[in-house]
Amino acid sequence: MNYQEALELTSKYGQQHLLQYYDSLSDSEKASLLSQIEKLDFSLLSLLKENSGTQNRGAFEPLGALTVDEIEENRSEYERLGFEALKEEKVAAVLLAGGMGTRLGFDKPKGMYNVGETRELYIFECLINNILDVVRVTGHYMYLLVMTSELNHEDTVNFFREKEYFGYDPDYVRFFVQDTAPCVGYDGKILLEEKGKIAVSPNGNGGWFTSLAKAGLLDLLNAHGVEYISVFGVDNVCQRINDPAYVGAMLKSGRDVTAKVVRKADPNERVGVLCLEDGRPSIVEYYEMTDDMIHLKDENGNLLYNFGVILNYLFRLDRLTEIMNDQIPVHIVEKKIPCLDGNGELQKPESPNGYKFEYLVLDMIHLLSSCLPYEVVREREFAPIKNRTGVDSVESARALLVENGVTL
Numbered sequence: 001m002n003y004q005e006a007l008e009l010t011s012k013y014g015q016q017h018l019l020q021y022y023d024s025l026s027d028s029e030k031a032s033l034l035s036q037i038e039k040l041d042f043s044l045l046s047l048l049k050e051n052s053g054t055q056n057r058g059a060f061e062p063l064g065a066l067t068v069d070e071i072e073e074n075r076s077e078y079e080r081l082g083f084e085a086l087k088e089e090k091v092a093a094v095l096l097a098g099g100m101g102t103r104l105g106f107d108k109p110k111g112m113y114n115v116g117e118t119r120e121l122y123i124f125e126c127l128i129n130n131i132l133d134v135v136r137v138t139g140h141y142m143y144l145l146v147m148t149s150e151l152n153h154e155d156t157v158n159f160f161r162e163k164e165y166f167g168y169d170p171d172y173v174r175f176f177v178q179d180t181a182p183c184v185g186y187d188g189k190i191l192l193e194e195k196g197k198i199a200v201s202p203n204g205n206g207g208w209f210t211s212l213a214k215a216g217l218l219d220l221l222n223a224h225g226v227e228y229i230s231v232f233g234v235d236n237v238c239q240r241i242n243d244p245a246y247v248g249a250m251l252k253s254g255r256d257v258t259a260k261v262v263r264k265a266d267p268n269e270r271v272g273v274l275c276l277e278d279g280r281p282s283i284v285e286y287y288e289m290t291d292d293m294i295h296l297k298d299e300n301g302n303l304l305y306n307f308g309v310i311l312n313y314l315f316r317l318d319r320l321t322e323i324m325n326d327q328i329p330v331h332i333v334e335k336k337i338p339c340l341d342g343n344g345e346l347q348k349p350e351s352p353n354g355y356k357f358e359y360l361v362l363d364m365i366h367l368l369s370s371c372l373p374y375e376v377v378r379e380r381e382f383a384p385i386k387n388r389t390g391v392d393s394v395e396s397a398r399a400l401l402v403e404n405g406v407t408l
């Protein structure tokens with residue numbers, strides 16, 4: 001794209017200010033700015049006007065889970081089914097590692113954080129160890145696709161290489177970069193981070209499927225005969241990934257997706273709860289729940305909206321491919337976005353100053369027709385690292401790792 005074309009394109013959307021410093025840039029900065037403009041998804045801007053990023057919610061109903069007791073009763077059958085699929089290499093996993101991890105306040109990719117105390121033990125390493133547990137019992141590797149962002153891709157790939165993939169077979173690992181979306185001020189103008197650099201951010205944890213497909217990895221999975229694909233966050237160092245019983249329960253259920261869930265620690269716990277919305281699987285956020293919903297109980301005294309999601313899902317790849325051809329909604333989220341002010345000076349705002357566009361995994365769940373909530377024991381599988389200390393922190397995760405026999 002040349003300057004004239006960029007000017008026409010930006011003018012069409014009222015964004016010609018993106019070129020205001022063009023003349024002051026070096027040749028390479030000019031070329032870079034033009035290529036950033038060429039890649040921008042301007043269609044997102046229309047959502048701001050329509051405000052169609054906000055969703056109207058339907059009627060919620062509880063959705064019961066396959067409980068830990070039920071899983072134990074059927075474990076041998078589930079494991080047998082799961083083993084078969086894993087041995088035939090029909091299952092793959094996607095690690096979502098494209099987030100900014102701002103709450104942890106660590107300047108490298110979150111997975112590079114060392115949770116060890118007497119030895120090195122990185123978050124990435126914990127996750128790989130958990131998958132290797134499955135590889136060891138099935139005797140087969142599964143494809144592990146690692147989603148990075150433009151901001152952390154190089155560091156992530158180099159780290160895996162340097163650490164020799166923590167013992168995983170590199171032939172079964174692929175990295176792909178998550179798409180970005182522009183950051184926009186309250187006036188609808190796309191923000192500049194530098195005179196030749198547009199402010200963009202990763203497009204949310206639901207951006208993975210499209211980015212994976214763009215990187216040619218959907219073709220790879222299909223060619224390999226993969227039928228089930230799980231996604232999991234980088235935060236949770238204790239989660240089991242595609243363990244045979246989980247995979248087997250999915251197969252046995254015939255549902256489109258399985259979601260690992262934990263029983264709420266208390267009715268007001270701030271987790272998204274799996275339920276039905278207008279008859280389809282859905283996740284209701286804690287702040288969207290009415291008081292009634294929060295406290296409703298069944299005849300045995302259990303909360304009806306009782307199962308919180310932990311960002312660990314297993315999808316049928318064919319069903320996922322179908323729904324991703326439909327339009328997955330975009331959320332418009334207010335954020336603090338560092339950007340140039342009217343004088344071309346970089347400002348780091350203390351409070352939100354604009355919008356980011358995000359796709360969310362939970363919308364994928366809602367587009368599917370059926371979901372199996374699969375209960376896991378919180379003390380075994382839920383140790384998210386969001387903060388340094390306190391709730392969901394390095395401290396709480398370390399305690400749980402130790403409780404589960406991991407030497408730190």
Ligand code: UTP
Nearest residue numbers: 096097098099100101102103202204205233234
């Ligand atoms: P979070 O919602 O915790 O976001 O991500 P975050 O960016 O990592 O952390 P904060 O909020 O800035 O502290 C949940 C999971 O989704 C991934 C993250 O890497 C994490 O595994 N994620 C999130 C992406 O891969 N891409 C995104 O755009 C957002």
